[in-house]
Amino acid sequence: MNLINILIQTIFSQNFIFMRFLGLCPFFGLTNDMESSIGMGGAVTFVTVMASVVSYLVYYLILIPLGVEYLQTISFIVTIAVFVQLVEIYLKKMIPNLYKVMGIYLPLITTNCMIMGVTLLNIQNGYTLLETVFFAFGSSIGFTLAMILMTSIRIRLRDSKLPEFFKGAPIVFIAASFIAIAFMGLQGLGG
Amino acid sequence: MKNNLLKIFTKGLFIENPVFILMLGLCSVLAVSVSVINALGMTLAFTFVIVLSELTISLIRNWIPKTLRIPIFIVIIASFVTILQFLLQAYLPALNKSLGIFIPLIVVNCIIIGRIESFASKRPVVESILDGLGISLGYGIAIVLIAVVREILGSGSILGIQLFGSSFQPALMFILPPGAFLVIGIEIGALNAFMKKYNKKVCSR
Amino acid sequence: MKTNPTKQIVKLGIILSIYCIVAALALSVTYSVTLPKIQEQQRLSTERSMKSVYPNASSFSVVTNENNDELFCSIEVESGVLIDSLYMANDSNSSLIGFVVKASSQGYGGLIMFVYGINPDKTIEAVSIIEQTETPGLGANVYKSSFLDQFSKKNVTDSFIVKQDVTPITASTITSKALTNGIKKSVDFLLEHHQEMTDEK
Structure with a gap:
């Protein structure tokens, strides 16, 4: 039950983009067309889940036994960076088709604050390994959902008449504000 | 020469403002701009990390192999962030608590890694420090401008001092996430209008 | 690489x-x-919140068993509710004023850490928040006395149900429930052991 709650919370009521402000760079930078936003969503999902598991293991199997919990920030970012690098090498060699779709987003992912945020929150909330997986998966699905929503709006915005100075970024922020209001209506879901 | 240094410092304030124009590092800007105090604290934290990282990398820029530059940048930034965490916990625990997870997340702030990659790793120390200071000031101006509006409308106060009588009901929405998006959207729109009036070209996506 | x-x-x-x-x-040098300094700050903040519960107490000591081990140390009472430690508050004559419970409960945005005092007559003395990461402007108002004061002198056998005998913070039911539930569940757990604690005295 708790696991399902985590999923619902991370996708809707505590959506990382709209409620927690994490992962905004790709949200504003890459939501111009559907293909790249779905590609980014897929890449983020994969890396977030794997990086959460790895950083969880790093924290509980290396940092705690050695009594160096304060190295959390540095070891997590290095873990994510190394992991992204490995995924890139692996995909390039083994699954070139998938690499073609996801490859260009991988370097951008290292500095995606959502992934770092998820790994830190897993520890902060004291999750178990299974909860960590669900939390990471739910947040990435929530991220992908936000990307797709924003892209569909931006495609329509392109042809609409707007005051000159609201074109581009400002109207995207205002649209995000309205989606966030809708998401606030889901607060309380999942306990 | 002097003119050049001044230019490096001032470009971050307006023409290349990291938040309003380049739209980088938005996560922390939107999340901590609920109050002006938090905004100032975040600016301080950000300044500490970017100036020291730019300084260090500029000093050792000739000893960084090209293929390893990104991991080395990250290690250096993360070290300064961790040092900042220690200092905050020891001397400003209240600020550390109110900024919470956004302190460790300075590591992945795209502004810092962007400035290091495009500036500090190629330029001498003095210029790099000035660049860091200028960018921080630009970041600070943006985050405080957003925080002022959100705090006045959302909590009816400024720097924690109540502005209106106790019967005043603040518009809660402004301290909630939707308000953050709305305020930054309108402020960038206003800035665009202002720039247009003065016939400056604004880069917007 | 060639x-x-x-x-x-x-x-x-x-x-x-x-x-x-x-x-x-x-890093290790810093x-x-x-x-x-960090440990000092943490100790101070716990002490400050314990003092705010029992301002007249002159000392707080951890409740231990016969082997001098801490009796309650990070006990998960229920999913999300944790008793961190239990202290005795003594006045200057070293007679017992009450017990201070340091506990945490899963709120809306993360853990809410709080302390509260239980008087020997089984009422709550006061509640004080040590740390919270709730939504600013909403759940973060949990520290305000307008919300916390309703727990003072409340009988621990009360039902502690939000919207019945506990008035929630405006638009923050989850946070209100988290704190209320955290107090109730930890009190219930301690009450079962309260007898032996008083016997020791």
Whole structure:
């Protein structure tokens, strides 16, 4: 039950983009067309889940036994960076088709604050390994959902008449504000 | 020469403002701009990390192999962030608590890694420090401008001092996430209008 | 990487390790310098919140069993509710004024850490928040006396149900429930052991 709650919370009521402000760079930078936003969503999902598991293991199997919990920030970012690098090498060699779709987003992912945020929150909330997986998966699905929503709006915005100075970024922020209001209506879901 | 240094410092304030124009590092800007105090604290934290990282990398820029530059940048930034965490916990625990997870997340702030990659790793120390200071000031101006509006409308106060009588009901929405998006959207729109009036070209996506 | 790839990789690896070692050294030095100060701050903040519950108490001591081990140390009472430790508050004549419970409960945005006092007559003395990460402007108002004062002098056998005998913070039912539930569940747990605690005295 708790696991399902985590999923619902991370996708809707505590959506990382709209409620927690994490992962905004790709949200504003890459939501111009559907293909790249779905590609980014897929890449983020994969890396977030794997990086959460790895950083969880790093924290509980290396940092705690050695009594160096304060190295959390540095070891997590290095873990994510190394992991992204490995995924890139692996995909390039083994699954070139998938690499073609996801490859260009991988370097951008290292500095995606959502992934770092998820790994830190897993520890902060004291999750178990299974909860960590669900939390990471739910947040990435929530991220992908936000990307797709924003892209569909931006495609329509392109042809609409707007005051000159609201074109581009400002109207995207205002649209995000309205989606966030809708998401606030889901607060309380999942306990 | 002097003119050049001044230019490096001032470009971050307006023409290349990291938040309003380049739209980088938005996560922390939107999340901590609920109050002006938090905004100032975040600016301080950000300044500490970017100036020291730019300084260090500029000093050792000739000893960084090209293929390893990104991991080395990250290690250096993360070290300064961790040092900042220690200092905050020891001397400003209240600020550390109110900024919470956004302190460790300075590591992945795209502004810092962007400035290091495009500036500090190629330029001498003095210029790099000035660049860091200028960018921080630009970041600070943006985050405080957003925080002022959100705090006045959302909590009816400024720097924690109540502005209106106790019967005043603040518009809660402004301290909630939707308000953050709305305020930054309108402020960038206003800035665009202002720039247009003065016939400056604004880069917007 | 054209001439001798293995040699090149080893060289790069060594360079990266040197950077990491230097960074780790710098960090451990700062850590050891700031550690006493950090611990001092944490102790102060716990002490300050315990003092705010029992301003007249002159000392707080951890409740221990016969082997001098802490009786309640990080006990998960229920999913999300944790009793961190239990203290006795004594006045200057070292007679017992009440017990201080340090506990945490899963709120909306993270853990809410709080302390509260239980009087010997089984009423709550006061509640004080140590740390919280709730939504600013909404759940974060949990620390305000307008919400916390309703727990003072409340009988621990009350039902502690939000919207019945506990008035929630405006638009923050989850936070209100988290704190209320955290108090009730930890009190219930301690009450079962309260008898032996008073016997020891």
